[in-house]
Amino acid sequence: MPHYPEQRYVSRSTVIRREVSLPEEATGVITAKESQRVDIREVIAQGVRPSRHVILDVAQQLGLRRPSDAERFMLVNVGDVVDVQAIAGRSATRGKRVFSPVKGIVIYIGNGQVIIQEMPQIIDLEAGVRGRIAQVIAGKSAVIETTGAQLQGVWGNDRRTIAVLRIEPEAGIESIVQEQLDMKYLGAVVVTKRSLKPLTMSVMEEQGIAGIIAPSMDYSLVEMALKTNGAILLTEGFGNTRMSRPVLNLLTEFEGQQVTLDAYQPRNWDTRRPEIIVNTTTPKGGENPSRPNIMLTLRSGMNVRITREPYTGQTARVIDLPKNPILLDNGLRVPSAQVELAGGEIVYVPLANLEVLGR
Amino acid sequence: MSILSVDFGSVNTRAVLIDIVDGTYQLVARAQTRTTDGFPVNDLTVGLDRVLRELGDTTGRTLTGPDGKVMTPERPDRSGVDIFTATASIGRPLRAVIVGLMPQFSVMSAIRAATGTYIQVTETIHLDDQRTEQERFNTIILNYPDLIIIAGGTEKGAKSAVMELVELVRLAVSLTDASRRPSVIFAGNTELESAILTAFEGITPVLIAQNVRPSLNEEALKAAQNQLAQAFDLYKEKRSTDFAAITAMSKNGVLPTAQSYNTVVTYLTQTRKHNVLALDIGSAASVLAAGIQGNVETAIRTELGLGHNALTLLKTVGLEAIRRWLPFQISDLELTNYAANKLLRPATIPTTLRETYLEHALLRAAIVALLNAARPTWKHPQTDKFELLIAAGAALTGVGNAGYTALLILDTLRPTGVTQLYSDPFGLIAALGSIAAVQPEAVVHLLETDNLEYLGTSFNLSGIPRLDKPALKVKITLENGDSVEQTVMGGHLFVYQLPIGQKAQVQVNNVARGGSLGGKRRIRQTVIGGRLIFDARGEPSALSLEQRFTQMPMWIAEATGDPVLPLDPRWLEVVDEDEDPFPMPLGNKPAKADHRRLFGRSRPTAPTTSTTPTAPAKAGRDELDDLRDATLS
Numbered sequence A: 001m002p003h004y005p006e007q008r009y010v011s012r013s014t015v016i017r018r019e020v021s022l023p024e025e026a027t028g029v030i031t032a033k034e035s036q037r038v039d040i041r042e043v044i045a046q047g048v049r050p051s052r053h054v055i056l057d058v059a060q061q062l063g064l065r066r067p068s069d070a071e072r073f074m075l076v077n078v079g080d081v082v083d084v085q086a087i088a089g090r091s092a093t094r095g096k097r098v099f100s101p102v103k104g105i106v107i108y109i110g111n112g113q114v115i116i117q118e119m120p121q122i123i124d125l126e127a128g129v130r131g132r133i134a135q136v137i138a139g140k141s142a143v144i145e146t147t148g149a150q151l152q153g154v155w156g157n158d159r160r161t162i163a164v165l166r167i168e169p170e171a172g173i174e175s176i177v178q179e180q181l182d183m184k185y186l187g188a189v190v191v192t193k194r195s196l197k198p199l200t201m202s203v204m205e206e207q208g209i210a211g212i213i214a215p216s217m218d219y220s221l222v223e224m225a226l227k228t229n230g231a232i233l234l235t236e237g238f239g240n241t242r243m244s245r246p247v248l249n250l251l252t253e254f255e256g257q258q259v260t261l262d263a264y265q266p267r268n269w270d271t272r273r274p275e276i277i278v279n280t281t282t283p284k285g286g287e288n289p290s291r292p293n294i295m296l297t298l299r300s301g302m303n304v305r306i307t308r309e310p311y312t313g314q315t316a317r318v319i320d321l322p323k324n325p326i327l328l329d330n331g332l333r334v335p336s337a338q339v340e341l342a343g344g345e346i347v348y349v350p351l352a353n354l355e356v357l358g359r
Numbered sequence B: 001m002s003i004l005s006v007d008f009g010s011v012n013t014r015a016v017l018i019d020i021v022d023g024t025y026q027l028v029a030r031a032q033t034r035t036t037d038g039f040p041v042n043d044l045t046v047g048l049d050r051v052l053r054e055l056g057d058t059t060g061r062t063l064t065g066p067d068g069k070v071m072t073p074e075r076p077d078r079s080g081v082d083i084f085t086a087t088a089s090i091g092r093p094l095r096a097v098i099v100g101l102m103p104q105f106s107v108m109s110a111i112r113a114a115t116g117t118y119i120q121v122t123e124t125i126h127l128d129d130q131r132t133e134q135e136r137f138n139t140i141i142l143n144y145p146d147l148i149i150i151a152g153g154t155e156k157g158a159k160s161a162v163m164e165l166v167e168l169v170r171l172a173v174s175l176t177d178a179s180r181r182p183s184v185i186f187a188g189n190t191e192l193e194s195a196i197l198t199a200f201e202g203i204t205p206v207l208i209a210q211n212v213r214p215s216l217n218e219e220a221l222k223a224a225q226n227q228l229a230q231a232f233d234l235y236k237e238k239r240s241t242d243f244a245a246i247t248a249m250s251k252n253g254v255l256p257t258a259q260s261y262n263t264v265v266t267y268l269t270q271t272r273k274h275n276v277l278a279l280d281i282g283s284a285a286s287v288l289a290a291g292i293q294g295n296v297e298t299a300i301r302t303e304l305g306l307g308h309n310a311l312t313l314l315k316t317v318g319l320e321a322i323r324r325w326l327p328f329q330i331s332d333l334e335l336t337n338y339a340a341n342k343l344l345r346p347a348t349i350p351t352t353l354r355e356t357y358l359e360h361a362l363l364r365a366a367i368v369a370l371l372n373a374a375r376p377t378w379k380h381p382q383t384d385k386f387e388l389l390i391a392a393g394a395a396l397t398g399v400g401n402a403g404y405t406a407l408l409i410l411d412t413l414r415p416t417g418v419t420q421l422y423s424d425p426f427g428l429i430a431a432l433g434s435i436a437a438v439q440p441e442a443v444v445h446l447l448e449t450d451n452l453e454y455l456g457t458s459f460n461l462s463g464i465p466r467l468d469k470p471a472l473k474v475k476i477t478l479e480n481g482d483s484v485e486q487t488v489m490g491g492h493l494f495v496y497q498l499p500i501g502q503k504a505q506v507q508v509n510n511v512a513r514g515g516s517l518g519g520k521r522r523i524r525q526t527v528i529g530g531r532l533i534f535d536a537r538g539e540p541s542a543l544s545l546e547q548r549f550t551q552m553p554m555w556i557a558e559a560t561g562d563p564v565l566p567l568d569p570r571w572l573e574v575v576d577e578d579e580d581p582f583p584m585p586l587g588n589k590p591a592k593a594d595h596r597r598l599f600g601r602s603r604p605t606a607p608t609t610s611t612t613p614t615a616p617a618k619a620g621r622d623e624l625d626d627l628r629d630a631t632l633s
Helices: A067-073 A198-206 A219-227 A245-253 B044-059 B103-114 B133-142 B160-174 B190-200 B222-239 B241-249 B257-272 B310-317 B319-323 B332-344 B353-377 B402-413 B428-436 B440-448 B545-560 B592-600 B623-632
Strands: A010-021 A027-030 A043-049 A053-057 A086-089 A097-099 A104-110 A113-118 A121-126 A131-137 A141-152 A159-167 A189-191 A211-217 A231-238 A258-263 A275-279 A303-306 A315-320 A336-341 A346-350 A354-356 B003-008 B012-021 B024-034 B083-088 B094-099 B119-125 B147-150 B183-186 B206-208 B254-256 B276-281 B286-292 B295-301 B388-392 B417-423 B453-460 B470-478 B483-489 B492-510 B522-536
Touching (some): A043 A141, A159 A211, A159 A231, A159 A245, A189 A245, A198 A211, A198 A219, B003 B044, B003 B428, B103 B222, B119 B133, B183 B190, B183 B222, B222 B257, B257 B388, B310 B319, B310 B332, B310 B353, B332 B353, B402 B417, B417 B522, B483 B492, B483 B522
Parallel strands (some): B003 B083, B083 B254, B094 B147, B147 B183, B183 B206, B453 B522
Antiparallel strands (some): A027 A043, A131 A141, A141 A275, A315 A336, B003 B012, B286 B295
């Protein structure tokens, strides 16, 4: 059977279909319409996250015998926004009254009770890319289609930013200290070739760097990364892996351009990936943007990226695809490809450990 | 009658084609591909199409029509199939809130019913929970459940207390946005059924099941489990159009894969009068079904997995539970980095020796955790004598060597006495569970004709035999009268490969002090063909690090017949833990001394092995690697 390899896009010119979704727990509306053109910062959906509810037993607090009697003493209606104020009583200003302890929305009146939902968190969802709305899934998401460069990473800290891309100084991000502040990194997305360290994140916060694209970091830094205000995206994984050459090459190519850095944090049950998108109006080098090929099969001659030790991050060329599983040096016998590494070394790598980077 | 069954796992989509050959149902062909719910496809039906194409290529049959759907029934030209069924374990489990009267009765029974499918019980609400009405209300609203399971009230028992809780649930559900309202399953006092249906009419769908706790001393989970399976299907169908398309094609919707384990183990334990244990360690979830003296208990753990849930597994079992299965020193950081990378790329396979031990340590710890959690729910929790063990899941069945798979099972399940070991590399159990409801005869034929992969028969010594001292005396007498005699030393395995179809008489004597062969001193057994494994290791997880360092590579060699792959002695050196595995709060900028530490020293990297004999070992990347990369990019 043909092998359909994992695809993780590192492409300078491709057709990008980007699904922008409201959080799963939120309810809301997609305000954009199909075929509508949207800009990067344009709000295309609005929603709210459910918040805590307060149940007030009005009948009991007013000392009423029958819960249904409470209706006559209501000072608010369903849908009203209330502050810390009287919501029931003979008068809003005098006598025995029931007060709302929170600011919120009255969502239920009945059976002698009032239920107030605390003011919910409102979500304004931005498009994140310049493009055309290809599909609207009511109340959930919109798919935006555009062309440009796309680079998919592996992990993000759940932040998003749109900023100019910069490559780190020769001495690394850590060299951007206050007294030598170079304004070009202020508010920028900075690419580092090195594994992320705590100091890098501190410098990021102190120097107002909007985002960092790094190859890797130790898992122990996740909590710290999640607390930083800037967006952090990893291209390779956890540990001390360096950035693979095709990734660095592509990012270098777009230095000085505005990029959308969507440092989405992968969840167990989600297939969305963190990514960097560069909207390009004219394809580079006369290339027509390609569409991701969902039927792409692994073939001899293809360039691939290896995703596991001892060759993590290295690119290689597929030489052969043996029909039978190969006995590896670790004692496992698994379906593998014979690949040639950059230095000419020829090794077997499990098919499951190869990624195609797109065009 | 031809049957096609497809199982959608988090990583793999597997299909089997079953047909009548010489009067019995047989496995005709199988196919497997990566599950296609992620980039760039985002459509399960593409994976379905791929496996069907492969089955078509293998058998010469056309299985789909011009509309891309599975053709049913089978046409005279043998295109299509008579029955198409589907199972799935993919995606996020359903979030459920359980509402009942008493935690130790109705709530507990509802929880046990929920363990039969992919459900994550996020909260329980009951009369003893010490919550106010408002807190209960918020518990329902803020847990965003997909499902609310209401139990409570024995038959002819409590009504008003149940209805008070139901009224709260009704209010919370009715005030939830219509697009996000959870379904409700009622499995309590049957006298309340019509009141429940009325309460939720026009608000949300209600599924009614038999009372899970008809009396305080009685439990009836089957009907509730069936309704939970239906809720699983409805939920998935509602959430994705591709899932709905598969449901529409399938004879009986899309069933949870885990229920198949229950069905198959029930059949095997009841027909063969054996204790049977089947386990599936998947990327996102794990299943263990135990059939003991005719009673079957199935447990699903949605937090134990080797890919999507590797990190959750690590957090659940703890780092020490993993280290117990490693023959080398390892830092917390290396372990967590490894598990976190598995989450990012769940389908990848270890290629260095060190990472292979790491992967299998996670696997072994997952099995032990699964078993330990399941045992208390068994009617006979101390049971360790299983005549039949079945292993599934790519990490167990995909090592490429039956002996290796057998070793991983024996290490962790530690059966006593004589055990037949099988694996299910093709996803047949998933298929059989879904077929059982529509063509039970096929299930009987397939299970009676050994369509699972036979790994061998193991003779297991319990206790802790003395290392390198005689523990088992084995005599294998072949049909022609020839015999093989072997003394198996403590701490070792002896594997004898009996030619296929050849019958032999096996006699095993326990000569270890304090050891036992399933409670006996001596075992005599007739066996037919296959691998005979004599396991005199005792308790593998009880060894010291140094013992594991020398013995684990030897066990693998003894089980597989491959040469011993020696470990690097430097791996026994205590790991420099100066890298802090715990997070540093923001704002605590390192002092200058820290700055030097972070950037002035390099951490020692663990030695690795290459994947071919010609490839030199690489300790990490260097500047030359970049130059090499540049030539390719």
